[in-house]
Amino acid sequence: MIDLKLLQKDFDGLSKKLMRKGVSAELLGDLKEKNETLKVAKVAFEELQAARNAMSKEFGVYKREGKDINELKARIEANNLKVDAALEVQREAQVILEALAMSVPNMPDDSVPDGTDENDNIEIKKVLTPKEFTFKPKEHWELAEQNNWIDFERGAKLSGSRFSVSFDMGAKLERALINFMLNFNSKRGYHEVSVPHMVNRTALEGTGQLPKFENDLYKIEGQDMFLIPTAEVPLTNLFQGEIIPYDKLPIKMTGYTSCYRKEAGAAGRDTRGMIRQHQFHKVELVCITKSETSDTIFNEMIECASDILTALELPHRLMQLCTSDLGFGAAKTTDIEVWLPGQNQYREISSISNTRDFQARRAKIRYKDGKKNVFVNTLNGSSLAVGRTLVAIMENNQNEDGSIDIPEVLKPYLDM
RNA sequence: GGAGAAGUGGGAGAGUGGUUGAAUCCGCGCCCCUGCUAAGGGUGUGUAGGAGCAAUCCUACCGAGGGUUCGAAUCCCUCCUUCUCCA
Numbered sequence: 001m002i003d004l005k006l007l008q009k010d011f012d013g014l015s016k017k018l019m020r021k022g023v024s025a026e027l028l029g030d031l032k033e034k035n036e037t038l039k040v041a042k043v044a045f046e047e048l049q050a051a052r053n054a055m056s057k058e059f060g061v062y063k064r065e066g067k068d069i070n071e072l073k074a075r076i077e078a079n080n081l082k083v084d085a086a087l088e089v090q091r092e093a094q095v096i097l098e099a100l101a102m103s104v105p106n107m108p109d110d111s112v113p114d115g116t117d118e119n120d121n122i123e124i125k126k127v128l129t130p131k132e133f134t135f136k137p138k139e140h141w142e143l144a145e146q147n148n149w150i151d152f153e154r155g156a157k158l159s160g161s162r163f164s165v166s167f168d169m170g171a172k173l174e175r176a177l178i179n180f181m182l183n184f185n186s187k188r189g190y191h192e193v194s195v196p197h198m199v200n201r202t203a204l205e206g207t208g209q210l211p212k213f214e215n216d217l218y219k220i221e222g223q224d225m226f227l228i229p230t231a232e233v234p235l236t237n238l239f240q241g242e243i244i245p246y247d248k249l250p251i252k253m254t255g256y257t258s259c260y261r262k263e264a265g266a267a268g269r270d271t272r273g274m275i276r277q278h279q280f281h282k283v284e285l286v287c288i289t290k291s292e293t294s295d296t297i298f299n300e301m302i303e304c305a306s307d308i309l310t311a312l313e314l315p316h317r318l319m320q321l322c323t324s325d326l327g328f329g330a331a332k333t334t335d336i337e338v339w340l341p342g343q344n345q346y347r348e349i350s351s352i353s354n355t356r357d358f359q360a361r362r363a364k365i366r367y368k369d370g371k372k373n374v375f376v377n378t379l380n381g382s383s384l385a386v387g388r389t390l391v392a393i394m395e396n397n398q399n400e401d402g403s404i405d406i407p408e409v410l411k412p413y414l415d416m
Numbered sequence: 417g418g419a420g421a422a423g424u425g426g427g428a429g430a431g432u433g434g435u436u437g438a439a440u441c442c443g444c445g446c447c448c449c450u451g452c453u454a455a456g457g458g459u460g461u462g463u464a465g466g467a468g469c470a471a472u473c474c475u476a477c478c479g480a481g482g483g484u485u486c487g488a489a490u491c492c493c494u495c496c497u498u499c500u501c502c503a
Contacts, residue, residue, distance in 0.1 A: 042465075046474065050474055056487040061435085073486060
């Protein structure tokens with residue numbers, strides 16, 4: 001959530017930043033106005049409430065002293081009508097402002113380039129050079145079916161489109177990758193955490209998926225519970241509502257979960273293969289830090305994810321996302337794109353974001369700095385998306401006959 | 417699934433309708449005293465929002481949300497969580 005105090009103090013500065021992310025001037029004006037309305041309503045209510053409290057106290061004194069209370073009671077009752085009305089006004093203003101504020105995205109960092117789509121993202125660097133093939137490299141679904149690693153038809157039979165079933169080496173590789181990634185992250189100092197795959201509404205509001213993106217989430221029928229779209233949600237919300245002691249920071253976590261997404265806005269895109277599925281495995285990094293160290297941690301996370309790809313000998317590049325490609329909660333994001341020779345292009349395999357205090361403010365995650373409670377910075381990033389890593393291994397390590405070489409670092413995980 | 421008990425400040429733990437934002441103890445901060453196997457005394461110690469240069473004041477919060485009442489941590493209802501016993 002954006003800082004409503006900043007809205008009062010520096011409306012122009014805030015507006016300028018948010019308009020870079022496509023927030024309309026109307027919405028900003030509305031937000032400012034509704035914030036004022038609430039403030040006025042609050043003061044009005046609190047004054048009446050103070051009067052009520054004072055008179056009620058007096059009432060107690062009267063009773064004890066045996067005085068006549070009728071006149072006082074009449075005054076209190078008259079005031080109470082006003083209190084009720086003022087409370088109603090205040091509540092209404094509160095609901096309106098909250099709904100508005102919760103749907104405003106985070107401010108992009110000044111360092112984030114302006115842009116209208118992903119073509120305006122900026123390449124930071126390339127790591128490893130794609131190898132030259134002496135034959136036309138196949139796409140991963142062809143290889144997957146040829147090797148009997150993945151069965152898309154049976155996935156569809158069980159669950160519909162965008163589901164698949166993995167067999168034998170396909171299944172084993174998924175498991176090996178998950179273990180490899182978790183171990184890799186652990187060695188970098190991230191604590192391994194195993195979390196629920198279902199969370200409540202509050203958690204999703206904390207990280208910013210709700211209220212705006214409910215259409216992308218699978219909801220549990222009859223309950224206010226959702227399947228997580230990413231482990232970022234449970235990992236970050238682990239500390240929801242908490243005040244973390246100063247010396248506990250930074251908190252660095254890694255966790256593996258399946259991720260569940262409706263992909264409502266992606267109709268027709270990547271329908272083939274396992275690039276975009278409703279359920280996929282992902283190993284996630286989440287860090288909770290002070291603002292002073294969040295940039296350092298951010299770079300560490302990018303390095304960690306990139307180094308995993310390097311260890312797997314997969315060529316990739318780092319992309320700094322432009323304003324329009326930035327997610328709802330992100331102040332800045334670096335994507336890692338892996339080279340897919342079958343598709344002859346780089347595809348996103350990891351997205352690492354610094355949300356600054358945006359999520360912390362929503363989820364009320366703070367730390368003690370001396371006497372003051374300060375909002376933490378939260379960061380998240382995939383390290384890595386397992387399915388897409390498998391895709392990259394298939395496409396990059398394919399031989400002319402369709403066989404696939406297993407990366408050396410994974411062999412110990414496969415009893416090879 | 418059924419029966420019961422409980423959820424209070426950093427921790428422990430009082431508090432069944434008014435002066436209780438909350439006794440007391442522990443912990444922690446500061447100050448003082450004392451001097452040798454060490455304790456004693458004083459004082460302070462929640463969060464959020466608002467008013468004020470400030471001192472300070474106002475509002476809300478005793479698991480969550482409603483209700484009763486002039487007034488609720490305290491009574492009633494619903495929900496959540498934990499524990500015990502039964503199935």
